[in-house]
Amino acid sequence: MPNLSHSLLVLATALAVLATWRFWPMVGYPFTALNVRASWRRVALGCGLTKKRARWAFTLTPGALVSTGTVKVRRRFRRIAVDTTPRIRLPLPNRHGWRVTVHLLEGQIPDDYAQVAERLAHSWGVHAVRVSSPRPGRVVLAAIIRDPLMRVDRLPPSEELLKVTVGRLETGAPWVIDFRTVPHWLSAGATQSGKSNLANALIVGLAPQPVALVGFDLKGGVEFTPYTPRLSALATTRTESVGLLDDLVTLMLNRMDLCRKAGARNIWQLPPAVRPVPVVVLVDELAELYLMADRSEKDEVAHTSTTLLRVARLGRAFGIYLFCCGQRIGSDLGPGVTALRAQCSGRICHRVNDPETATMTLGDLDPAALVSARAIPAETPGVAIVASQDGQWYRARSFHVSEAAAEHAAWMYADLTPSWAEITAHAPTTEFDPADLDELLTA
Ligand SMILES: Nc1ncnc2c1ncn2[C@@H]1O[C@H](COP(=O)(O)OP(=O)(O)OP(=O)(O)O)[C@@H](O)[C@H]1O
Ligand SMILES: [Mg+2]
Structure with missing residues (x-):
């Protein structure tokens, strides 16, 4: 009996891997999309893609020491520096992984993202991230899960001269x-x-x-x-x-x-x-x-x-x-x-x-x-x-x-x-x- 359950477990794992591989857009993608959205702030901060901006906000500052021995905390409205993260859209699946559109922050250019493409790839655990800019103010980060060049299928020869x-x-x-x-x-x-x-x-x-x-x-x-x-x-x-x-x-x-x-x-x-x-x-x-x-x-x-x-x-x-x-x-x-x-x-x-x-x-x-x-x-x-x-x-x-x-x-x-x-x-x-x-x- 333990042998049977072990075989079933191996079979289920193999099927799960196969399903993730073969039907990645349906199986693996939803988790990836949620994970990318949820972790984007951390990833952008780690890759240096955030910017510091001054903002007015209420902050808590220590005030006077009261007779009970505790420090009274005061709320103050003042300007503080906060990290602003570039906005991202929902990642969309494709044959080799997924791609996500990012709205550039003021002063950013697509090259800022191209330079950290390798860092992004490591943060997301993918083979590579390619950066393109379809229009001003936006970059598309295409994450490639597996190297598509590990195996290349032959294509029909070209009919045109030279x-x-x-x-x-x-x-x-x-x-x-x-x-x-x-x-x-x-x-x-x-x-x-x-x-x-x-x-x-x-x-x-x-x-x-x-x-x-x-x-x-x-x-x-x-x-x-x-x-x-x-x-x-x-x-x-x-x-x-x-x-x-x-x-x-x-x-x-x-x-x-x-x-x-x-x-x-x-x-x-x-x-x-x-x-x-x-x-x-x-x-x-x-x-x-x-x-x-x-x-x-x-x-x-x-x-x-x-x-x-x-x-x-x-x-x-x-x-x-x-x-x-x-x-x-x-x-x-x-x-x-x-x-x-x-x-x-x-x-x-x-x-x-x-x-x-x-x-x-x-x-x-x-x-x-x-x-x-x-x-x-x-x-x-x-x-x-x-x-x-x-x-x-x-x-x-x-x-x-x-x-x-x-x-x-x-x-x-x-x-x-x-x-x-x-x-x-x-x-x-x-x-x-x-x-x-x-x-x-x-x-
Ligand atoms: N696209 C490919 N897919 C699979 N195998 C390849 C591919 N290209 C080359 N190889 C294999 O890699 C080996 C080396 O390839 P090749 O002889 O073309 O190298 P080379 O750069 O010409 O080397 P050298 O400078 O020594 O002449 C060969 O065994 C070849 O079959
Ligand atoms: Mg040669």
Whole structure:
């Protein structure tokens, strides 16, 4: 009998946990909502979100000592300082937890709340609190109970040219890398943080599209060589990279020439029949392009750095897009990297070992983004902070795409691979001088 009651107890607990997990809005939410309302004053005070205000009030002050030995207490009407708590509305449940709207006190800004988001998360015992401000005077605190990125379900691939759904954002929305909106990307992260996995996701997403893929694999080709059937060109050493980068600049000049003759500002304004194929350039271990063992490599590094920068600065209009991965993308690699970084509006920061890499990758974004990047645990490879041109940052996780899946896609769509000779066939005309390019770059 005790065994039966014990089993029933275990079953009831399991059901309660399951119900709270599965039907959280109905089961767990009412308690949470009451608790958040009841504890808000304490939480706001602890997180420094209250303000002192002077108010008139009756206070009790000790008066004269009476003959019985007790102190007579007097009531006095006077100004006292009180803590004012921001008003909150009723928390509303959502898929990942709940959210509550707060009315800002005078002089407060949403950033005051963003800075204490971690404190709020600990006070409420949730995974994270995200802060947004839908309108002036209000902030919405979204409490996320469990990390929604622990498991990300795959989404259908994007049908649009140069758009790839590579994972999910923390909000549940798809994480889309759209090269036509954000042409150049930097993806940083420590070893085993998921950089190559993301590159695999891009290869799988771009392989069926009418685009040319070009690889720079400075790890001696170990990462990209299996994808050769779908790559129009691959450089695996720095010497090969110099040649391939020169080819890319020549290609850009040709396209520039073509656009100028057709009176188009970019390849997308050209008639589809003459529009050249877009080229997506994937670079793994970017730092290897910049590192110098001795002074003899100085000229080679300077040349590589300049050509890559040229591609980044003018590539967008001529259908050449960059996706650069590296463990460290810092100013210690030279001014070329800093200039390249400035051209890459898409930033992805995976788990990092040092705070500088996060700062260098994400730039002067919201400090909360840096805190979030540094808090990515090693157990969740593929989780990253993503920032692009809308000025927002998101926590996201790529879908797991194995090397085998990327290799399979490369073989499956091998017939869509334009040959490099075919892409670069058209030689630059004499009337277009490479000096024109420098003129454009300095403009
Ligand atoms: N989104 C993901 N979901 C699940 N597992 C992942 C994800 N991304 C990466 N992984 C796994 O994490 C491991 C490391 O990933 P990956 O090789 O992409 O790291 P990396 O950053 O390229 O490392 P390195 O700098 O050493 O090349 C791999 O075993 C990979 O399968
Ligand atoms: Mg890798």
